[in-house]
Amino acid sequence: MNISRRAFLGSAGALALGGCQTAVKAPEYGFKWIDLVHLGMKMWGDLPRKPERMGIQTKILTDEEYAAITTPEHLDLNRMHFDEPFWRELSAKLRKSGCNTLMIDVGEGLVYQSHPELAIKGSWSPDKLKAEVDRLRGMGFEVIPKLNFSTTHDAWLGPYERMVSTRKYYEVCADVIRDAAEVFAPVKDFHIGFDEEDMPNYQRSSSLMVMRQGDLWWNDLNWFVREVEKHGARAWVWSDYIRRHPLEEFCKKMPKTVVQNPWTYRATKAKMAGDPLIKIYSTLAEAGYDVAPCGSNCYGVTENFPEMSVYCKATLPAERFKGMIMAPWIKTIAPYRRLHWQAADLMAEAIQRTGL
Numbered sequence: 001m002n003i004s005r006r007a008f009l010g011s012a013g014a015l016a017l018g019g020c021q022t023a024v025k026a027p028e029y030g031f032k033w034i035d036l037v038h039l040g041m042k043m044w045g046d047l048p049r050k051p052e053r054m055g056i057q058t059k060i061l062t063d064e065e066y067a068a069i070t071t072p073e074h075l076d077l078n079r080m081h082f083d084e085p086f087w088r089e090l091s092a093k094l095r096k097s098g099c100n101t102l103m104i105d106v107g108e109g110l111v112y113q114s115h116p117e118l119a120i121k122g123s124w125s126p127d128k129l130k131a132e133v134d135r136l137r138g139m140g141f142e143v144i145p146k147l148n149f150s151t152t153h154d155a156w157l158g159p160y161e162r163m164v165s166t167r168k169y170y171e172v173c174a175d176v177i178r179d180a181a182e183v184f185a186p187v188k189d190f191h192i193g194f195d196e197e198d199m200p201n202y203q204r205s206s207s208l209m210v211m212r213q214g215d216l217w218w219n220d221l222n223w224f225v226r227e228v229e230k231h232g233a234r235a236w237v238w239s240d241y242i243r244r245h246p247l248e249e250f251c252k253k254m255p256k257t258v259v260q261n262p263w264t265y266r267a268t269k270a271k272m273a274g275d276p277l278i279k280i281y282s283t284l285a286e287a288g289y290d291v292a293p294c295g296s297n298c299y300g301v302t303e304n305f306p307e308m309s310v311y312c313k314a315t316l317p318a319e320r321f322k323g324m325i326m327a328p329w330i331k332t333i334a335p336y337r338r339l340h341w342q343a344a345d346l347m348a349e350a351i352q353r354t355g356l
């Protein structure tokens with residue numbers, strides 16, 4: 001008799017294995033120091049592009065690093081870009097640095113039980129990813145799944161990225177959310193992306209424009225929030241929408257249950273108090289939203305994350321300031337070792353300086 005993994009895990013068969021399918025309990029933290037980890041990377045477009053040598057992010061690379069990441073192998077969108085031995089080293093480094101939460105951007109990195117057609121060469125089976133989540137929890141990490149449903153970052157959805165807001169699209173998205181929630185169970189938080197869905201970002205990165213606007217954008221965002229909540233999780237989103245739209249509209253249509261992740265990667269101490277993007281952090285908190293801001297070393301501004309952490313502690317109400325996200329925005333591969341290690345060290349500095 002054939003039986004699906006989902007049916008098996010819900011049957012007496014799973015119990016017969018003596019509990020070996022039981023998930024490792026997720027640690028629970030107050031303040032979250034979060035590192036964004038990319039399992040899947042096929043989110044910025046469905047056509048391979050060699051990054052310009054002195055582009056916004058590549059100019060911080062050494063010649064050797066740039067040469068390593070632009071080989072045909074590393075530009076191939078149809079294979080995984082995740083170095084497992086390197087990840088073992090990096091996860092240990094992050095834990096030692098004080099990181100207590102990992103946000104894993106799954107994308108095409110999982111062979112979804114409901115839609116295996118989304119997998120690419122090297123995508124992980126549900127059992128393999130589940131075992132890794134359990135390993136990380138055993139190390140003391142809280143683990144948050146992330147699937148980005150922004151229409152500028154959803155190339156991982158394969159043909160369905162071109163079916164946005166159709167009946168089939170909703171069906172597929174509900175399926176992959178369910179599949180991911182099962183793998184990460186028990187899941188308390190679930191990031192759904194929704195960043196950079198605007199014309200400038202389409203013109204920079206997309207070969208085909210499929211963009212939601214106005215009420216359709218809000219309809220879909222709230223649909224995703226409800227889907228995540230069906231699995232007992234709280235939705236997290238990037239807070240890009242408030243950058244270009246009225247606060248009144250945002251507060252009326254964005255549920256207060258959704259954790260907000262505003263971000264800026266170039267702010268320095270000297271300009272932080274007057275930065276309009278940083279001001280958004282306080283605006284959201286004052287409006288009643290829980291906030292976990294995001295910084296980065298991706299542009300080479302190494303003071304961004306620690307200084308922003310200090311500033312947020314000083315200016316945000318403690319009851320709304322839930323965490324800080326470090327987002328290096330690079331593949332989890334050995335050629336990026338220096339930048340991953342730098343990101344971990346910057347988090348350690350932020351932890352030491354804030355005392356959180």
